Amino acid sequence: MSIQHYQSIFGNAATETRQFNTLFVIFLVVCAIMYLAVIAFLILGLVRRRRSDAANTVEEGRHHDSNPRMQAGLIGWAAVVGTGLVALAIASFVADRSMAVAAAHEKLSITVTANQWWWDVQYNAADNSKMVRTANEIHLPVGVPVHIYLKSNDVIHSFWVPSLAGKQDLIPGRENDITITPRKLGIYRGQCAEFCGAEHAKMALVVDVDSYSDFIKWWRHQLEEAAPPATPLAKAGYAFVTSRNCGACHAIAGTPASGTVGPDLTHLASRRTLAASMPMGEGNLYGWVADPQSIKPGTRMPTIGLEPDQLHAVVAYLETLK
Amino acid sequence: MIPQRVKQEDERLARERAKLARDGPKLKGAKLEARLERTWRRPPGILGWLATVDHKEIGRRYIVTALIFLALGGALAAVMRLQLAVPDNNLVGAQRYNELFTMHGSTMMFLFAVPVMEGVAVFIIPLMLGTRSTAFPRLNAFSYYMYVFGGLLLWGAFALNIGPDVGWFAYTPLSGPQFSPGKRADVWAQMITFTEVSALAAAVVLVCTILKTRAPGMTLARMPLFAWAMLVVAVMIIFSMPAVALCSSMLISDRLIGTNFYNAYEHGDALLWQHLFWFFGHPEVYIIFLPATGFVSVITETFCRRPIFAYPVVVLALISTGILAFGLWVHHMFATGLPRVGYSFYTSASMTVAIPTALQIFCWLATMWDGRPRLQVPMLYVIGFIVIFVIGGLTGVIIASVPLDLELHDTYFIVAHFHYVLIGGAVFPLLGILTYWFPKITGRMMSETLGKIGFWMLFLGFQLAFFPMHFAGLLGMPRRVYTYPAGLGLELPNLLSTVGAFVVASAVVLFVINGLFSLYRGTIAPQNPWGATSLEWATASPPPPYNFAHIPVVESRTPLWDAKGELPVVTGLRVDEKEILLTTVVAAAPDLREPVPEPSLWPLIAAIAVGVLFVSSIFSPWAVVFGAIPAAIATAAWFWPKELKRHPEPVIS
Numbered sequence: 001m002s003i004q005h006y007q008s009i010f011g012n013a014a015t016e017t018r019q020f021n022t023l024f025v026i027f028l029v030v031c032a033i034m035y036l037a038v039i040a041f042l043i044l045g046l047v048r049r050r051r052s053d054a055a056n057t058v059e060e061g062r063h064h065d066s067n068p069r070m071q072a073g074l075i076g077w078a079a080v081v082g083t084g085l086v087a088l089a090i091a092s093f094v095a096d097r098s099m100a101v102a103a104a105h106e107k108l109s110i111t112v113t114a115n116q117w118w119w120d121v122q123y124n125a126a127d128n129s130k131m132v133r134t135a136n137e138i139h140l141p142v143g144v145p146v147h148i149y150l151k152s153n154d155v156i157h158s159f160w161v162p163s164l165a166g167k168q169d170l171i172p173g174r175e176n177d178i179t180i181t182p183r184k185l186g187i188y189r190g191q192c193a194e195f196c197g198a199e200h201a202k203m204a205l206v207v208d209v210d211s212y213s214d215f216i217k218w219w220r221h222q223l224e225e226a227a228p229p230a231t232p233l234a235k236a237g238y239a240f241v242t243s244r245n246c247g248a249c250h251a252i253a254g255t256p257a258s259g260t261v262g263p264d265l266t267h268l269a270s271r272r273t274l275a276a277s278m279p280m281g282e283g284n285l286y287g288w289v290a291d292p293q294s295i296k297p298g299t300r301m302p303t304i305g306l307e308p309d310q311l312h313a314v315v316a317y318l319e320t321l322k
Numbered sequence: 323m324i325p326q327r328v329k330q331e332d333e334r335l336a337r338e339r340a341k342l343a344r345d346g347p348k349l350k351g352a353k354l355e356a357r358l359e360r361t362w363r364r365p366p367g368i369l370g371w372l373a374t375v376d377h378k379e380i381g382r383r384y385i386v387t388a389l390i391f392l393a394l395g396g397a398l399a400a401v402m403r404l405q406l407a408v409p410d411n412n413l414v415g416a417q418r419y420n421e422l423f424t425m426h427g428s429t430m431m432f433l434f435a436v437p438v439m440e441g442v443a444v445f446i447i448p449l450m451l452g453t454r455s456t457a458f459p460r461l462n463a464f465s466y467y468m469y470v471f472g473g474l475l476l477w478g479a480f481a482l483n484i485g486p487d488v489g490w491f492a493y494t495p496l497s498g499p500q501f502s503p504g505k506r507a508d509v510w511a512q513m514i515t516f517t518e519v520s521a522l523a524a525a526v527v528l529v530c531t532i533l534k535t536r537a538p539g540m541t542l543a544r545m546p547l548f549a550w551a552m553l554v555v556a557v558m559i560i561f562s563m564p565a566v567a568l569c570s571s572m573l574i575s576d577r578l579i580g581t582n583f584y585n586a587y588e589h590g591d592a593l594l595w596q597h598l599f600w601f602f603g604h605p606e607v608y609i610i611f612l613p614a615t616g617f618v619s620v621i622t623e624t625f626c627r628r629p630i631f632a633y634p635v636v637v638l639a640l641i642s643t644g645i646l647a648f649g650l651w652v653h654h655m656f657a658t659g660l661p662r663v664g665y666s667f668y669t670s671a672s673m674t675v676a677i678p679t680a681l682q683i684f685c686w687l688a689t690m691w692d693g694r695p696r697l698q699v700p701m702l703y704v705i706g707f708i709v710i711f712v713i714g715g716l717t718g719v720i721i722a723s724v725p726l727d728l729e730l731h732d733t734y735f736i737v738a739h740f741h742y743v744l745i746g747g748a749v750f751p752l753l754g755i756l757t758y759w760f761p762k763i764t765g766r767m768m769s770e771t772l773g774k775i776g777f778w779m780l781f782l783g784f785q786l787a788f789f790p791m792h793f794a795g796l797l798g799m800p801r802r803v804y805t806y807p808a809g810l811g812l813e814l815p816n817l818l819s820t821v822g823a824f825v826v827a828s829a830v831v832l833f834v835i836n837g838l839f840s841l842y843r844g845t846i847a848p849q850n851p852w853g854a855t856s857l858e859w860a861t862a863s864p865p866p867p868y869n870f871a872h873i874p875v876v877e878s879r880t881p882l883w884d885a886k887g888e889l890p891v892v893t894g895l896r897v898d899e900k901e902i903l904l905t906t907v908v909a910a911a912p913d914l915r916e917p918v919p920e921p922s923l924w925p926l927i928a929a930i931a932v933g934v935l936f937v938s939s940i941f942s943p944w945a946v947v948f949g950a951i952p953a954a955i956a957t958a959a960w961f962w963p964k965e966l967k968r969h970p971e972p973v974i975s
Contacts, residue, residue, distance in 0.1 A: 006809070006810060007797070007798035007810050008796065008797045008798050008810075008811070009729050009730075009796045009797070009798065010796065017729075019725065020725055020726065020728075020729050023723065023725055023726060024720070024726055027719070027720045027723065027726065028720075031716035031717075031719060031720065034712075034716060035712055035713065035716055038683060038687070038708065038712050039709065039712075041684075041687045041691070042687055042690070042705065042708055042709070044691070045687050045688075045690035045691035045695070046690055046695050046697070046705070048691065049693070049694045049695070050694070050695055050696070050697070051694045051695065051696045064628075064629065064880075065628075065692065066628070066631060066688075066692045067688075067691065067692055070631060070632075070688045070691070070692065071632070073684070073688065074631075074632055074635065074681070074684055074685070074688065077680065077681070077684045078677070078680075078681060078684075081676065081677055081680040081681075082677060085673045085674070085676060085677065085719070088673065088719065088723065089669060089670055089673050089723075091723075092669060092722075092723035092724060092725060092726070093666060093669075095723075095725045096662065096665075096666070096723075096724050096725050099725060100662060116501075150659075154495070154500075154501060155493075155495050155496040155501050156493055156495070156496065156592060158657055158732060160800070162729065162797075162798040163798075165728075165729075166657070166725065166727075166728025166729040166731075167657045167728055167729070167731060167732070168657055168659060168728070169657045169658045169659060171586075171592055171593060171658065171659070172495060172586045172587070172592055173586020173587065173591065173592060174586070174592075174593070174659065176658075176659035177659075189798075189810070191798075191800060191803075192800070193657075193731070193732045193733070193800040193801075194493070194657075194732060195420075195488075195489050195493070195496070195801070195802040196496060197420075197496055197501065198416050198417050198420060198487075199416055200416075200420075200802060200803060200804075201416060201803035201804045201805055201806070202416070204807075297415070297416065297417065298417075
């Protein structure tokens with residue numbers, strides 16, 4: 001994966017974007033030919049009988065003259081433009097149909113629920129104990145068609161990972177879906193593509209396309225409960241998190257914290273990003289836990305004013321949630 | 323059996339009628355002009371200035387006001403470009419940035435692009451058609467005042483830090499009561515209401531002016547193409563504005579009295595907004611673009627010394643664009659998950675609308691081919707228009723395709739696309755036509771040298787600012803983000819765009835300097851400096867308050883080129899009262915002599931009353947009830963019959 005294609009339409013990393021790229025090239029070629037024809041006509045028309053004389057005089061008796069071949073030219077032009085557009089429309093429909101067909105062969109089903117301003121990700125399974133819930137990060141096995149159901153808890157958002165597929169809106173009161181078949185291992189960034197309020201720019205997600213065995217390994221790990229804290233500091237953090245109201249919004253499997261309003265924290269520290277916008281790391285954890293309102297003003301997570309020793313403890317505990 | 327008394331009265335009136343002053347062999351030349359001047363000039367003083375119903379004054383004010391909003395909207399764009407110049411920038415925060423792009427879009431669409439086209443039309447259409455006034459001149463004044471008040475509301479709110487922050491499209495439920503508490507979204511919605519009323523009023527004025535006040539002999543088939551474009555646009559406004567009036571009123575009532583039209587959890591529908599908004603919003607693009615095609619036709623004709631090739635094709639292209647524009651709105655909604663078969667219809671419609679535009683472009687190019695082009699400043703703007711707009715049109719074909727749009731939708735590719743279409747397609751022709759009609763508006767020519775420098779700065783700066791945006795979009799940059807992270811390859815395109823934006827800003831400043839300089843120091847313009855063919859050039863520059871001493875008669879599509887010597891005229895209009903000649907809709911045969919209303923302060927007072935109603939209804943639903951009373955009084959006073967005495971011929975005082 002080159003860095004340029006981390007979040008780029010030319011990532012070519014899934015069946016859907018490959019179809020996009022082929023179609024885009026077809027359109028680009030046809031449009032470029034049309035454009036060159038117009039510009040050539042313009043330049044020739046301008047230089048042919050260009051005047052530089054100062055007076056705008058009437059060409060006596062000739063001002064209604066027109067080249068007799070121009071009428072045929074107009075009809076020819078209409079035919080060329082019409083044919084070009086019909087050809088492009090057909091190419092577009094064919095690509096659209098083949099993308100729709102892929103949706104019929106789903107192997108893996110995920111529900112993504114958008115919130116202001118983060119992504120709730122849930123791997124669906126018939127058996128509740130096999131369901132995985134995470135946030136702002138999706139792991140996919142390469143070569144497997146995945147069906148993603150899209151919902152919103154508040155306003156309209158749009159799910160978009162440019163390297164993998166086109167976008168699809170998440171609309172309150174409706175359920176949309178999109179199918180992606182990843183073809184290339186790699187890490188791909190996406191972000192919300194419909195203006196969704198103050199922190200719209202800070203609503204990113206990461207898609208990690210793994211080999212099938214790595215994916216299964218990750219999935220098994222995600223099913224595990226959080227390990228109990230070992231160090232005294234982490235224990236103090238655990239005590240704080242479970243005794244205060246953190247659990248009203250956040251869930252940590254294996255602890256009393258079981259809220260569903262905010263992101264699931266069970267394997268927080270193993271994720272690549274924090275708060276849908278920053279790289280995961282101790283520094284950013286400190287910043288976010290201490291004062292989320294200054295990092296993403298308007299976010300639902302309150303700044304509660306932790307004492308320094310409380311902050312150290314909470315961050316130490318969160319770092320154990322691998 | 324007619325009573326004797328009535329008969330005597332009729333005879334007296336007939337005798338008086340015979341004595342009324344009319345233009346004709348007995349009253350012509352300087353004497354006629356002095357008489358007309360006395361009848362048509364506006365009353366002196368500030369009250370006279372406010373009461374004017376002269377279409378030229380209203381048109382000028384429209385244009386100047388719209389250009390001020392262009393400058394304000396452009397200044398916001400400059401700040402946005404500074405914020406986006408480098409990644410992870412924090413020059414303005416997220417909240418302020420959201421206000422900036424909301425204000426930029428709303429100002430450019432509602433306070434600049436549509437009003438400036440209406441303003442140019444209000445100024446020039448009566449001159450082009452050879453008449454003395456628009457139809458319903460008081461409605462015209464009312465329209466201008468409503469527009470100004472809408473603009474003051476939006477910018478006043480912004481100055482008070484309660485400016486809207488939900489985008490110029492204000493999607494629900496983000497703009498609804500739950501997610502946008504406070505008054506920001508209400509300010510936006512009421513600004514829309516002002517501009518709806520204003521645009522509808524102007525549209526009615528234009529339709530009636532174009533259909534009923536053309537000079538005798540100017541049949542529909544001889545009407546200048548700009549008048550055709552404005553006729554189509556005005557009808558489009560009449561059909562599209564009700565959709566946005568409906569959806570913004572529903573938004574206001576959701577916010578003000580909890581109606582839940584857009585609340586998905588109370589049996590409303592969040593997507594309903596998008597359907598209604600884009601049913602207006604897509605035609606809106608053509609409401610901005612079609613007048614510009616009229617400008618292009620006017621300039622091409624004059625500077626190539628040929629009438630536009632295949633006139634009927636151009637007219638049909640305008641009309642079919644106007645109709646097709648109403649069948650495209652869903653292409654703004656390809657990512658919303660509507661049925662795919664339905665999408666195919668809108669893809670086809672979106673591609674079809676390219677055909678009439680392609681035909682118009684062929685007709686302009688054929689005119690250049692047949693004619694003898696001369697590259698003066700207005701013509702340069704036409705060339706810039708074609709070079710830029712066609713790129714925007716072709717990227718439009720690209721995003722009409724559903725699979726392509728799903729990637730490109732709401733990215734900087736779209737930002738590039740519509741700036742190519744709107745700046746290339748509308749602002750370039752507008753600057754060309756302002757240069758072209760500047761002598762008619764002010765009586766002086768604009769500087770050709772400054773004009774050429776400005777054109778090239780604008781043309782090159784535009785490319786630098788907007789071409790890299792295509793790449794930013796393809797590299798994954800969504801619209802409406804206040805910043806972007808480093809390392810995605812977005813640094814270079816954004817920096818180039820910022821540099822280009824400042825070149826564009828300098829070019830606009832240069833245009834304004836050229837305008838102001840030429841206003842006081844420019845060469846005095848003759849009646850017809852460009853040797854053009856339409857009727858606005860058959861009167862002095864600037865025109866007297868009565869436009870034409872005698873109403874001209876039109877015998878061809880290019881009257882001033884075909885006239886040998888003086889234009890033929892009709893006579894017999896009253897000169898002691900304001901009067902215009904109405905002609906039949908298709909053939910433009912003389913039909914009626916119609917009195918024109920005197921200047922009046924009531925349109926202004928009515929606009930103030932309605933404005934107070936609109937603004938106070940942001941705060942309380944009761945304002946609709948109590949605010950209706952002064953509005954009703956003002957409107958009643960506006961139409962109150964002032965005199966019940968019978969005149970020999972009807973007058974409106």
